[in-house]
Amino acid sequence: MQGTDASDWDYVIVGSGAGGGTLAARLAEAGMRVFLLDAGGDPRAGHARLPDDYDVPAFHAFACENPAMRWDFHVRHYADEARQAKDWKYRAGQGVLYPRAAGLGGCTSHNAMIFMLPHASDWNHIARLTGDPSWRATRMRRYAHRVEDCRHRPVWRALRHVGLDPTGHGWGGWLRTEKSIPLSVLGDEGLVRLLRDTASGFTRSLPTPWLSTLRWLRGGLGDPNSRRLRPGSFEGLCYTPLATAGHRRSGVRERLLEVARRHPGHLHLELDALATRVLFDADGGASGVEYLKGERLYRAHAAPSDGAGAKREVRARREVILCGGAFNTPQLLMLSGIGPAAELQAHGIPVRVDLPGVGSNLQDRYEVAVTHRMPSPWEVLEGARFERDDTLWRHWQKGRSGVYASNGAALGVILRSLGAERQGQAPDLFCMALLARFEGYFSGFSRWIRDQPDQLTWAVLKGHTKNRAGTVRLRSADPRDMPLVNFRYFEEGSDAAGDDLKAVVQAIRFVRRMTAPLLKSGWIAEELSPGPSADSDEALSDYVRNTAWGHHASCSCPIGDAKAGGVLDSAFAVHGVKRLRVVDASAFPRIPGFFVAAAIYMVAEKAADALLHEARRTPLSAN
Secondary structure: OEEOOOOOOOEEEEOOOOOHHHHHHHHHHOOOOEEEEOOOOOOOOOOOOOOHHHHOHHHHHHHHOOOOOEEEEEEEOOOOHHHHOOOOOOEOOOEEEEEEEOOOOHHHHOOOOEOOOOOHHHHHHHHHHHOOHHHOHHHHHHHHHHHEEEOOOHHHHHHHHHOOOOOOOOOOOOEEEEOOOOHHHHHOHHHHHHHHHHHHHHHHOOOOHHHHHHHHHHOOOOOOOOOOOOOOOOOEEEOOOEOEOOOOEOOHHHHHHHHHHHOOOOEEEEOOEEEEEEEEOOOOOEEEEEEEEOOOOOOOEOOOOOOOOEEEEEEOOOEEEEOOHHHHHHHHHHHOOEEOHHHHHHOOOOOOEEOOOOOOOEEOOEEEEEEEEOOOOOHHHOOOOOOOOOHHHHHHHHHOOOHHHOOOEEEEEEEOOHHHHHOOOOOOEEEEEEOOOOOOOOOOHHHHHHHOOOEEEEEEEEOOOOOOOEEEEOOOOOOOOOOEEEOOOHHHOOOOOOHHHHHHHHHHHHHHHHHHHHHHHOOOOEEEEOOOOOOOHHHHHHHHHHHOEOOOOEOOOOEOOHHHOOOEOOOOEEOOOOOEEEOOHHHOOOOOOOOOHHHHHHHHHHHHHHHHHHHHHOOHHHO
16 A cells, blocks of 8 residues: 655645635645645546536536536435436436536536625524634635635725725635626627516516615625625625636636645645545544545546556645535545444444534525526527537637626526515525526536527525435445435425425516516517416425425535534534544535535635644644
């Protein structure tokens, strides 16, 4: 077995995504020596469609299905087979496709690039839960500033130099953010009509249209990340800021490569390296990671290798940090003997720490689609084959213009469900107009986007879901196998009052109110799904139960008291294990905001502070 000298690395980090990549870069900048493992390779290489599937914002769906980087998890939404089989995306014996990405940057290599900050209530909840005031929203804001380099508010970007900045944006972070739709696409009459009539209809539906319009203008012209001095969360019409640089995907991968270049010897990127277990020293503290070196070793890969891989070890002088995400982090903990004792014993794994919360509390957003056929294809998609050298690719390549410079999201609306209003909670519904047909994930879903240029989808997203009943369990003790994942939707979950289901139905009705004038006037030809026949609450509820999906899996190793199902303390340390932490989407006790990437970046920056603070107070000899 090949290993590395234990004196070489201060930290070993597993996973190079939004959590691990962000953390590794910050620690290396601080002078630490970091060994970063990822089971994939470079997401800009290895396939004929690369680097375009990675670079071009409009190609993100094709990135999800690119065999060079894709990991195909198949999950269950229900334990009951009859209930599960009603989802047309379900494949018996497999599950529902849940795309993940392997490669430098993790899932930031294939996501839709949306950068939206979580709500203040998300952070304040963790502060109350842990009694740790460093989690308060007012103190977490600094981490958003460390991350963001806002380029979509140019006036305030200039005025900040003279001390004027009421927006709360970050201007000097490592992640550039831009508007999702460039003005060059507004030559499409149908698109302009959609935007204008939707905005007009939404505004007229408000109790005080003119006052609401004034507040919208003063509040940032639809900027959902603007945090003005007045309290409250953004509601209303918005655009979706993207993590792009010059309308080209840019994120964790670029951050890591740039830090490795600027700090030679401080950041080692070990790709094609599948972590198999955490290593421990004589006193039970984490001391390193065992991994298999080789391409496509994990069986979620589109074309998994038959090779066994070369077994290797890497040791850490200070700490080991797991950042594999909501599926792989609990899997790796359990493979290492940390988790529910009965689960480990069932697979013949010696129990190191009986920690029942590992793999429990799994959460996600609910998403459904309200899809439409337009009278004719979108003008902005004329000539689109979503391939290198088509007409729109040449426009994007030459001037970063046209619809390929966007992720396809034309407009967003943020609102509160009736349940959230009654309980005084943050907005929990996000509705997004997409110039494509998108009804969730299944093998070949990206072809719908390419082959049906006359479609409009209103994607309905339910944030702050109440269901905490999802689980991640081992399929076997083989680290190359995917775990068993069941989200336990709706009646099988822990939302006894059914608030989530009611909220999604409410959102569908809201979308229909916005599209009704366009259907009546003929600008929209017809609603395809749920379809006009699904009009009662019962019919819409069945549609939601049968078709809902998610892609922001979180919370499976949550911060909280171990007796209450928690896995981590407020500084990300695993209960009962020295020198082992978790920094990724699994760490949240409740799923934050609408889009989880920004929240993960922020907790990774916070974790860097915690690790560096511990390093200053703990000499290496103590380890």
